[in-house]
Amino acid sequence: MRKLFLIAMCLSLWAPTALAQSNCSKYYPMVEGASMTYTSYDRKGKEDSTVEYKVVDVQNQGGETKATMSMEMKPKKGGALTSSYELICRENVVIIDFKSLMNQQMLGQFGNAEVDITGHDIELPNDLEVGQELADANVTVSGSMGGAFNVNMTVEQINRKVEKKESVNTSAGTFDCYVIYSDTKTKMMVANQTFSSRVWLAEDVGIVQQESYNKNGKLMGSMKLTSFSK
Template identity: 45%
Template sequence: MKTKIIILIGLFFISVSSYSQTACKAYYPFEEGVTFEITNYNKKGKKEGVVNYEVTNIIGNTATIKTIIYDAKGKEVTTTSYDIMCDGNTVSIDFKSMINPDMLKQYKDMEMEVTGTNIELPNDLQVGQSLKDANMNMAINMGGINMNIGVNIVNRKVGQKESITTPAGTFNCFALSYDNEIKMAMKMTFKIKEWIAEGVGVVKSESYNKNGKLMGYSELTSFKK
């Protein structure tokens, strides 16, 4: 496999000097050894999988994050790592994070080439703010048959502040929303709402279909420094 990819629900920031620590430490914990867990559920609340994250290395303005995906029965699906970068007051999240873990499991033994535009998130979030779009394209070699999968994250908006409680605790969050467009044989669009807390990252995320019906959600179930 050329590239291993994973959904990214927990987000991080990078810093190496006192200035960069101030600029990049608004919403995401960034120190080696920090671990947390995101649990994914279907619309009825049945567990579908777990993703564990750990900050394993910080060099310059780049952090290396180790991730392990487990299925609903606790069986490991895959392990990978990726880098998160900080530039001034903005965190840049690897575009490979747009891949759904079910897709990762399905194509994990095939050759892939992934290109795209990173997800950018400023640390000075404001209610009503519009954020930049992001995209990802994945070319998969299926034994001589090539398949392309595209993901676009568009219409990103910052909503109101809300208090969110999960098994990991209660957090004061900004509510973010965006459209998630997936292009395979046909185009599908989903509405995403997620809550992000200062010093923690993404606390909860919900996915809705085009008719506004809940399809599934994810919650922060553990967070340790």
């Protein structure tokens, strides 16, 4: 269950993109009905799960474009995870709701506790360049389960930067990408975990590849684009 928790969290942090059909966004989906499928692999390169994203709703209002995305991850051994989150495109920047760092399965671990979720949204500007530093993102879940037992969980995405440009090949094709690096720190009760990620992001396509590494820099898992449609 802990492994699924980390996979789902990492996927939420790098909410994938579809074919951009809006002048507001180069990388994130703003077209209702767009869908994309990814295959996830474990550290040994064996298929671990498939993940499907869909744009289920798009609204334009007050100079903003807002899209609602759904996610369904199907592990090879069963126990599907589902989630949804919002993307907002505003003034040449795409903003991902910080609550997308969580999902219902993650929050379900807190049982019936009343929790408060706060944080700083994930931002990705349309204009990327090598060496560019991107704003940090974080989310904190806090509350009480009654008595002396308190809920306290924090997820931070830090050291976000555009490392380089690189061509990458998947079964869906060959793409020219920006490679974006970040570190993720999680703290849940008394347990702490740190891992890093790299994402290969292509204009008009979105994420085509993602890799996650442990604190020693060893590969924990990867994800590649299998198909997309609009």
